[in-house]
Amino acid sequence: MDKDDILEHVQAEIxxxxxxxxxxxxxxxxxxxxxxIDSLDAxxxxxxxxxxxxxxxxxxxxxxxxxxxxxxxxxxxxxVDHHSRV
Amino acid sequence: xxxxxxIGLCLTVFGVAGVLSGLLLFPIARAAPVGPERRRDWAQWLxxxxxxxxxxxxxxxxxxxxxxxxxxxxxxxxxxxxxxHPSLLDVVLLLARLRRVDCVVKPNLRYRPATxxxxxxxxxxxRAEGPALVERCCAALADGRxxxxxxxxxxxxxxxxxxxxxxxARIALHAGAPLIPVVIRMRPPVLGKSQRWYHAPASVxxxxxxxxxxxxxxxxxxxxxxxxxxxxxxxxxxxxxxxxRLSTNVYDxxxxxxRD
Numbered sequence: 001m002d003k004d005d006i007l008e009h010v011q012a013e014i015x016x017x018x019x020x021x022x023x024x025x026x027x028x029x030x031x032x033x034x035x036x037i038d039s040l041d042a043x044x045x046x047x048x049x050x051x052x053x054x055x056x057x058x059x060x061x062x063x064x065x066x067x068x069x070x071x072x073x074x075x076x077x078x079x080v081d082h083h084s085r086v
Numbered sequence: 087x088x089x090x091x092x093i094g095l096c097l098t099v100f101g102v103a104g105v106l107s108g109l110l111l112f113p114i115a116r117a118a119p120v121g122p123e124r125r126r127d128w129a130q131w132l133x134x135x136x137x138x139x140x141x142x143x144x145x146x147x148x149x150x151x152x153x154x155x156x157x158x159x160x161x162x163x164x165x166x167x168x169x170x171h172p173s174l175l176d177v178v179l180l181l182a183r184l185r186r187v188d189c190v191v192k193p194n195l196r197y198r199p200a201t202x203x204x205x206x207x208x209x210x211x212x213r214a215e216g217p218a219l220v221e222r223c224c225a226a227l228a229d230g231r232x233x234x235x236x237x238x239x240x241x242x243x244x245x246x247x248x249x250x251x252x253x254x255a256r257i258a259l260h261a262g263a264p265l266i267p268v269v270i271r272m273r274p275p276v277l278g279k280s281q282r283w284y285h286a287p288a289s290v291x292x293x294x295x296x297x298x299x300x301x302x303x304x305x306x307x308x309x310x311x312x313x314x315x316x317x318x319x320x321x322x323x324x325x326x327x328x329x330x331r332l333s334t335n336v337y338d339x340x341x342x343x344x345r346d
Contacts, residue, residue: 019315040256041314043217059216 001080007072013048014068017041027069035068045071053080092147100140100178101200107132108203116207129207130186137182144291152179152293159266159297160184163230166223166258169268170248170328171236174277176270179295180234188226190219190235190253213239213253220253224261233257237324241279247329255320259313264300267324269331271296298331 011025020035031037037045042062049071050057055078065071115128144150160167160183167187169180181187193214195201211222211233223233235257237250258265271294274287301324306316 017312017314018318019310019312036318038252039216040220040253040317044314 003072003076006075006080007068009053010049010068010071010075013052014045017044017048025068027067027072029068030066031068031071032066049075055080092149096140096144096147096149099143100136103136103139104200104204107136108200112203112207122209125207126209127186129204129209133204133208134181134185137178140178141182148290150291150293152291152295154179154183155294155296157183157297159300160232162264162266162300163232164227164261165232165264165266165300166227166254166261167232167234167266167268168237168254168324169234170270170332171238171241172244172270172272172275172278173241175272175291175293176295179270179293180268184232184234187232187234188223190223190233192240220257220260223257227257227261227263237321243280244275244278248325248332250321250325250328252317252321255317255324256313258303259307259316259320262303262307265303265320265324266300267298267327267331269296269298269328270294271332296331301327 007027011022014020014025014035014037015022018035018037018041025035029035031042042065043059046057046059046062049055053075055075057075057078061074061078062071065074111132112129115125115132118125118128120128141150141152145152167180167184169176171177177189181189189208189210191205191210191212193212195205195210196212211219211226213219226233235254237252237254238248239251242248254265257263273292274289275281276287276291301320303320306320310316310319
């Protein structure tokens, strides 16, 4: 699963979970400032991404995360397996 | 001049009572051979009494004219009480009325000398707990305890529209608990975020605290099963509600005018 696939998946998931306009969720969008995703929302997002990608994603991985692209990079580093994708 | 002295006197009494209780009463309660729940209730009762003492003293000196409307709505158990937070005084006024309540506080209050002992013993919940925060709050509500949350997260700037965080809405939705809005108006603003405690007001401090009808939480859960989305909608409505209520006159309380 390359970065473009991961990005597409993360974008779709953010749109679905928080009912946001798809166009507003861009790689450079800041989670808190631009998308109004608070720490409790982030916990939901981490849980969903972990469930769907099988990545060993923990809230700790999210400490340094600021933008949508940061999530993609984190998932990529953790080595998301294409086949585990729902 | 006299008024500044009066405020100074009240704050001194409050400070001394706070420090003395920190030094004496709270440690006695801590050493007492009782369970942590009992101790927490003692600490909350003591805080309640200290706040009441302060409020009565300030009233007796003619510095404070406070009105509380429909306070009996606070008797409900297992409710999330949400209030705006213009001043340090509003916390004291609310705690002077609430004998048992779990406050959700800023994490640094656990470490400040004036508040550390009380906050820890009273089992107040700090915001920094993340997902554990929601679980702890829901457990308290399931136990029939009430929570006091200031959704602004800190004291608000005077005469600015409020902007609420979504934690309170999340907790209420998660627990299916009633959400009771408490609208606080204060003139002139004192003990605000950008004010020093010795900035004495030029007139009597008038405070009206209106305990409003609980909001219907079920409606939001039915509309959207995604908690994150429901919390967004509920918080948006709650913010609008407070801003609308605060834009009306100080003593224009639409419902009953029962004074405590």
